[in-house]
Amino acid sequence: MTLNIRPEIAAIESEIIDIRRDIHMHPEQGFEEHRTAALVAKKLRSLGIHVLEKVGKTGVIGDLVGKYPGPTIALRADMDALPIQETGDIPYKSKNKGVMHACGHDGHTAILLGVARVLSEQKNFLHGRLRFIFQPSEEKDGGATYMIDDGCLDGVDEIYGIHLWNYSKFGEIGSRPGAVLAATDSLKILVKGVGGHGAMPQGTVDSIMVSANLINALQTIVSRNMDPLESAVVTVGTIHGGDNHNVIASSVKMEGTVRAFSKKISGQITDRIRQIARGIETAFGATIELDIESGYPATVNDPKLFEVLMKAAGKVVGDGARIITPFMGGEDFAYYAQKVPGCFFFIGSSPKGLPPGTVPHHCSHFDFDEKALLVGASVLLELVEIRSVIS
Template identity: 60%
Template sequence: MKSINIRPEIETIKDEIIETRRDIHKHPELGFEVHRTAGLVAEKLKSYGLIVKTGIGKTGVVGDLVGGQPGPTIALRADMDALSLQETGDVSYKSIHDGKMHACGHDGHTAMLLGAAKVLSEKRDQIKGSVRFIFQPAEEGEGGARYMIEDGCLDGVDEIYGIHLWDYQGYGTIGIKSGPVLASADMFDITIKGIGGHGAAPQGTVDCIVVAGHLITALQTIVSRNTDPLESTVVTLGKIEGGHNFNIIADEVKMYGTARAYTEENRQLIKKRMQEILDGVAATFGAVITMDYEDGYPPTINHDSATENALKASKAIVGEGAGFPYQSMGGEDFSYYIQKIPGCFFFIGSAPEGSEPMSVPHHCSHFDIDERSLRVGASVFVELIMG
């Protein structure tokens, strides 16, 4: 059994943290529409005596705790939004809103950070510097972090930390490393236009199904042949649609996909090679191929000194359970914060007790967490500030 040293102040409010998480879980809100959640956050932060600003980044909340001694300003961040998904698990705190669910753990992030804010507000005199608590909307796709930054949430902040509950790891572990931990997450739509015709008379047609076949194969060579095999990249075509019937040559095919990379160089390389391949295949078969490529979140690249601080705090709570170098090709808008200032984003093991890691993945309809992990995350936040 690993020895886990939950901070005693967190241990005393653990039921309150769980209650807050379940309340938010039961009332999930999407994107920027996190009105109830933001209201609850603002009310709690005010009751802890913090200076609270609402309506930051549309519906985000920022709370400032000014310590009794001089020092840096450290920001701690949680996201508040849920997903468009029907919850199928059978828990007492199941979502009461059809088609909306906290299936990524952001309910837990908000509850943990509120718990840490409560504990730290009672230690104000001992705090060297200030703590800024950032609660943002719209992490799942709309990039709420960008709007928070535009509204000044990083002004005067020296460092920022964020954590994600992570069901791919068990309770008592914390995944943390410097450098890239999450990838850029770009999206693209490709349209192939050709000339349709009778399925028995291909002469004179430009068959978009055949063109698509060549294009799919060629696009897979970007990762296998163009990028450095020691640097992770992904090109996925997730959806393809086209054609009319078995005996009709298709005059149009659409494809939808995502590209992932850990560096800006690889991100640009993928985009450039995609365009070259599209142009080449179009010329080869006489089709017209267009692409709508949309930049998503940048890669999340942790800074060395902030990672050291996060690792030290994590080790104080879970000892040897901290530090295995977790990486994923998922994307996260925390990346925008640490493009601007030093910081670290890391992963708190939260796989439900008794379940195999990976059996309850994030974004699945029966997602749940081991609620003991909330104590770990809240303790690490407190430890980061108090040392």
């Protein structure tokens, strides 16, 4: 594997890793990133970067204004952690009970601060402006939308987003033109029947039996209604109903998720869910309440920016720059990419010696290969240079 870590990044390796570990030890959940945001703001200010705090509640924006006119390029990191108790035995283990950086957002913040440090030293050669976006609450509530509402994309010509990725080998950079991550919709279902004696079903409407039929029917949406060349998922993830073995349950609650790569497809699926629910109601005499909430839209990469990324990634990781198949996960970077051309990419970070996917994201012993921070930062530097912002 050819790896060309930029020398300016290699020179600050320990600083980048120290920042990552500091943030890892002090994780904060969405919209509570006060310490993290203060750390980011302090660091940016020390680099002579113009800082705006409390953007999108707890987000931070840093603007590095160049000497010459030119485009505004935004680079985005997320700062939030997850409600997970860390179980791994590492020297920089979380000090906050029940909260953990289990997705790598600590690394994203460290990467972006490293890139800001290097670029701040090249201010006199900079054309245009670089905007460093540190957003809150990616894992829940879509912190990106709060940042956008507070104007973080004003004047921005293009935006890039990063994600460390343990499902890819260290030394790989993956992305694709078009949809790269799915649109997510969440589903709440309440089936209301008529309870009664378990031995005398006459006169009852068994909500458990109705739910069983509903789940089966929902699972025909992807297999029977969708174009087989489209990708979609309908998952019923929870089901709760009944208290006694000999009582017919009067109600059942279920929750689920719908994933697709376009609003059109997710709209078709949710329409079909409603139709099926009405049909099952009629067939069994039950009432089915549906609460379908739109989550993050699909993350769609601009094809031109994707080309730029592949060029930049190629300089750092050679043939480790890969076009990947899209993932069914969701990302609120999607909101930025709806407003301005954007490109989101994955930085292979599978821990040393372990096959990709062995240490999954959102697990309580999550960790990643910290050398991936240098890879990610180097790719961002190359990106900025390709966009001719430095000369």
